[in-house]
Amino acid sequence: MAENHSADPVQSRVRDCAAAIGALFNGVFGTLDHWRNQVEASTAWGAGDVDPAVYAMVEPELTAADPLLIGAGFIAAPGVVRGKGLHFAWWLGPLEDNPILGTTTEPSQLDLASREYADYLRDLSALEWYRVPEATGARHITGPYVDHLCTCDYILTLTAPVVVGGSMAGVVGADVLVRRLERDALPLMRAVGVPTALVSAAGRVVVSTDPQLPVGTLVDAGQASGSAVACPGTNLKVMAPTAR
Amino acid sequence: MSQEPSTNAPSRGARAAVFAQLTGAGRSEQVAQRLTDAILLGVLAPGDRLPSEAELAKRFGVALVTARDGLGAVRDAGLVETRRGREGGSFVLAAEQTPEKLLQARLRGLSQVEIADLAVYFGTLAAGCAERAAELASADEAERLTAWLQDADFGSARDSGRNAGGFYLEIAVVSQSPRLVREQIRLQAEFGPMLWLCLTDPAMRARVYAQNQRTAGAIAAHDAAGARASVRAQISDLSAWLLAAKERLEQGEAADG
Numbered sequence: 001m002a003e004n005h006s007a008d009p010v011q012s013r014v015r016d017c018a019a020a021i022g023a024l025f026n027g028v029f030g031t032l033d034h035w036r037n038q039v040e041a042s043t044a045w046g047a048g049d050v051d052p053a054v055y056a057m058v059e060p061e062l063t064a065a066d067p068l069l070i071g072a073g074f075i076a077a078p079g080v081v082r083g084k085g086l087h088f089a090w091w092l093g094p095l096e097d098n099p100i101l102g103t104t105t106e107p108s109q110l111d112l113a114s115r116e117y118a119d120y121l122r123d124l125s126a127l128e129w130y131r132v133p134e135a136t137g138a139r140h141i142t143g144p145y146v147d148h149l150c151t152c153d154y155i156l157t158l159t160a161p162v163v164v165g166g167s168m169a170g171v172v173g174a175d176v177l178v179r180r181l182e183r184d185a186l187p188l189m190r191a192v193g194v195p196t197a198l199v200s201a202a203g204r205v206v207v208s209t210d211p212q213l214p215v216g217t218l219v220d221a222g223q224a225s226g227s228a229v230a231c232p233g234t235n236l237k238v239m240a241p242t243a244r
Numbered sequence: 245m246s247q248e249p250s251t252n253a254p255s256r257g258a259r260a261a262v263f264a265q266l267t268g269a270g271r272s273e274q275v276a277q278r279l280t281d282a283i284l285l286g287v288l289a290p291g292d293r294l295p296s297e298a299e300l301a302k303r304f305g306v307a308l309v310t311a312r313d314g315l316g317a318v319r320d321a322g323l324v325e326t327r328r329g330r331e332g333g334s335f336v337l338a339a340e341q342t343p344e345k346l347l348q349a350r351l352r353g354l355s356q357v358e359i360a361d362l363a364v365y366f367g368t369l370a371a372g373c374a375e376r377a378a379e380l381a382s383a384d385e386a387e388r389l390t391a392w393l394q395d396a397d398f399g400s401a402r403d404s405g406r407n408a409g410g411f412y413l414e415i416a417v418v419s420q421s422p423r424l425v426r427e428q429i430r431l432q433a434e435f436g437p438m439l440w441l442c443l444t445d446p447a448m449r450a451r452v453y454a455q456n457q458r459t460a461g462a463i464a465a466h467d468a469a470g471a472r473a474s475v476r477a478q479i480s481d482l483s484a485w486l487l488a489a490k491e492r493l494e495q496g497e498a499a500d501g
Contacts (some may be wrong), residue, residue: 090492099426117429120410122395145419146425153422201384204420216420218382 010240015193015231017237020188021198022231025158025183028068028174029139029233031061032160035172039074039162050074050081053107054089061174062093062107068184069093071175072151077134077168078125080132086124086170088112091148098150118149133161133171141235144178144206144216153204153214154178156206178215182207194240199228201235213239246410252390271306273353275314276321280350281437283323283336284444287402289337336378350441352492359490362435362484367476369427370412374471376419378463385418388463393460398443404442406426418463442485452478 042053047222058072073090076127090110096103099175100115112118123133129142147155159173185207189196195210203219212217219239228237282288293313295303302313313332318324326334381389393411400405409432416428432439442448457477462470 066305099429117409117432120396120413122356122392144420146420146422147415148413148425148429152426152429154420201382204382216380218380 006207010192010194011229013194014238016239017192018189018229020101021185021236021238022233024184025141025231025236026233028158028176029160032139032158032172032174035072035074036160037160039169039172040164050076050087051089052150054150055091055107057107059089059107062091067093068176068180070095070153070177070180071110071172072163072173073172073173075130076170080169086130090150090173095151115149129157129159131171133159134168137161137163141200144200144204147175151175152176156181176204187193189238192238192240196238196240198231199237199239201237205235250497270314271304272310272317275300275304275306275311276317277284277350277353279314279318280321280323283318284379284401284437286440288336290336292336294336296333306350313452325326344488348436351469351486351493354490356487356490357487360483362438363486366431366435366439367479367483369424369431370415370479371472371475373412373416373419373424373428374423374459374463374475375468376421376424378466378468378471380420381418381463381466386460389414389418390464393456396453398449401444401449404443404449404452405437408443408452408456409436411459415459415463438486439482441489442482445485448481448485451481455481 001061015074018029023069039054039058042050054074057074061067061069061072071090072094073088078085081089088110091107092098092101092104092110093107094105095108097100098104101108112195121127125134126143129140132140132142139158141156141158143156144154145157146159147153155175157173157175159171161171162169185198186209189198189207195208195212197208197210197213197219198206199219200206205213205215205217205219208215227241228239230237245439250483279288279294294300296329297308297311297315300315301308304311306314315324315326319326319334322337324334324336392414393487394413396407398407413425413428413432416425417423443452455474459474459478462468462474
């Protein structure tokens with residue numbers, strides 16, 4: 001490895017790439033911060049039906065031209081809105097050939113009752129997109145993973161905790177299809193000039209220009225830390241071959 | 245709507261699925277099959293009142309006469325009884341008292357080759373998912389799968405059926421393949437209750453649970469060959485159980501006849 005990183009042009013381009021991908025995700029987290037503020041400030045949702053207000057909030061992002069987000073909403077902590085379980089004020093953007101909803105042109109609200117095959121999940125609040133923000137009080141990127149509750153596709157889920165009166169009231173979140181992210185991330189990664197891979201904290205490849213590291217594979221931890229640059233503000237990293 | 249942790253009662257979702265729209269030929273047979281499966285796995289419990297014929301027709305998306313024929317077949321099989329009067333309707337009979345009737349109703353309509361082929365199809369999909377999951381599981385995913393299985397209830401036919409199916413869906417998720425997940429969902433919606441018919445037998449419930457533990461252990465150990473072998477052993481058992489049940493049934497019928 002080169003002694004002086006800053007003099008290494010490849011390493012410098014990897015850092016630029018990581019910064020640009022970080023900015024992409026920080027854009028989405030900015031939207032989540034905005035939603036969180038709205039939810040935290042709202043008095044309507046605590047009292048009763050939160051759904052219309054949440055839909056008004058997320059609808060523009062889901063129906064924009066070529067949207068980055070395929071799903072978005074607010075998931076209320078157990079007991080906060082009606083009933084004992086989590087409450088999903090969650091919408092899916094227009095879908096192509098979804099196994100449950102078919103092809104849709106408008107956003108549709110997630111109805112867990114239609115996901116009878118997911119009955120075996122005993123505790124949805126134990127899932128990473130809820131559990132981690134609850135435990136850390138910080139925003140989090142889950143995945144990439146196959147989401148079988150909403151999109152039945154390979155996605156990343158971004159979530160941020162909503163705190164009201166000092167206690168966890170739920171999470172605001174957004175889903176990004178990996179194949180949609182690919183379109184934005186690949187040009188940034190190709191600009192590095194050598195094969196690179198965007199990997200999750202767990203070492204899972206999200207997007208790659210290295211045919212030896214296809215999407216979904218795991219990169220071992222030592223390999224990942226050796227030549228990886230963190231995307232600022234996220235738990236993702238850009239990996240490139242060690243500078244020669 | 246909110247999702248509550250599963251209790252002993254099947255969720256609204258499971259009940260909603262029983263009455264989802266039907267497509268394709270032989271719809272009165274499909275009505276009968278859907279109701280039979282639901283009763284067998286306890287989604288419809290003894291004493292439950294079924295929707296009226298008109299309501300069934302509407303929810304299945306079939307003609308009134310089709311719903312009536314389907315319900316009639318379930319009544320003939322001794323699974324429900326229809327009472328007249330103001331408190332009347334069709335009620336589910338106690339399943340424990342009629343296991344043979346349940347088996348007859350379900351297995352009569354299937355040929356040996358259909359059962360064997362279903363096992364090949366499901367086994368190939370499930371073994372492929374397990375192999376891929378063993379190659380690709382992160383430490384977190386393996387731990388979550390193991391923890392979920394640890395607490396999964398395999399005590400009754402209904403709970404073990406739901407959880408045995410859920411186990412294979414989780415494995416498909418860990419395989420990182422949306423196509424495999426979609427295919428698992430489709431296959432289980434179509435054949436799930438049929439596949440898990442053997443879980444009416446307590447010995448099979450214990451066996452399936454032990455096999456699932458071996459599969460989860462192999463996935464956590466990144467042992468693809470072990471995960472595949474364990475899944476194939478289970479599917480082979482399911483297939484043998486179904487074929488044996490059908491054989492018993494038909495030999496019994498021949499003897500009775």
